[in-house]
Amino acid sequence: MGMIGGGEGAFIGAVHRMAANLDGQIELVCGAFSSSAEKSINSGKSLFLAEDRCYPDFKTMFEQEAQLPVGERMDFVSIVTPNFMHYEPAKLALEAGFPVIIDKPLTFSLEEAKELQSLVEKTQLPFALTHVYTGYPMVKQARYMVEQGLIGKVTKINVEYPQGWLTQKLEDSDQKQAAWRTDPARSGKSGCYGDIGTHAANMAEYVSGLNVTKVLAQLNTVVAGRQLDDDANVLLEFEGGVAGVLSASQISAGEENTIKVRVYGEKGGLEWSQADVNTLKVKWHGAPDQIYRTGAENAYLSETALANTRTPAGHPEGYLEAFANIYRNFTVSLRSYLAGEAMDLSILDYPTIEEGVYGMALIEAVVASSEQGNQWVEVAQFIK
16 A cells, blocks of 8 residues: 555544554555655654655655556555545546545545546546445444345435534644645535535435435534534435435534434334444334344344454444455455456445545535525536
8 A cells, every 4th residue: 555645743644554454454565645745755764664665745656656566566545635635646546557545525626526537437446435434334234224125115314423623713723634624725615514524424325325316505604714614404305305314513512523323214213323333223113122233243233244343242343443444345346456356345345436426516515505595406416
């Protein structure tokens, strides 16, 4: 693996490296870790990389890595930069023949996302997006139960993602994450929805198996002087006319990363929350509730859930394990690609370029709905 971003003082780069390393299948061999050449090289040295693989910038990295023999060069690149720096390195990586795994949202703009999708379709290179929460075993169990019709036809979907870290105007201090995430020149059209609302929408679509087709949104900027939304309330309409509600907030004081999804069907409902990642609540109509628990010994779980389970029952499957599932599953797909074999994503799945583009279209639709005075907006118009 090569890495772009994630150098000294970065937030998510270290998480990616830990997740990638968890299965012992991925070795970090090179990187361009910062827009500062000196900082990039120093970051690489601090990670004990060979000095000649610590690159001053990503263009140099692609050029020099492509010249190395197969087996020595990086096999893929992980891009962990702020939103505005997603497109160019991803584009250059694909053009140089390197598969990509990238942080969400996919790009700074929908236009960039569509261009990347065209490149992926042209090159047929593996491409993954780190919507990490879909990596949890019990989220995969919930998806399986919906797919199998165990709760009946889906009738209602609720998803929420409250945070409280931006309750104060941290961007006026030296808080690096707050500074770029609240800056429209670096983050994009939306702050809160673009950052965590995209996770919530992806979660709702992943578990239910239904895409959002229409939105009615209210984006709020609660903290005075902030340039982007820090709170989002969205009515959703999914395929088949199924109704849903999405709430995302970064000014919910005292909250951490409490993403929760509830999917209801004609026979029962499912509920999962990151506050208790090992548990899936199954609520039957006219019968007692059930508690499904993760664990390698729990044979009642689906093949997909068990394939993405790492620990014995009673031991928590954490955030890093969910992240690692995306990296591991992407690696399995990459090995199939390198061997010239067909890729089967049915069990060891991961988010792809399609989810990334659709997520960007949803940002456009949500922003348009809010700007138009909370009107219903069709998502399809942005996909064309």
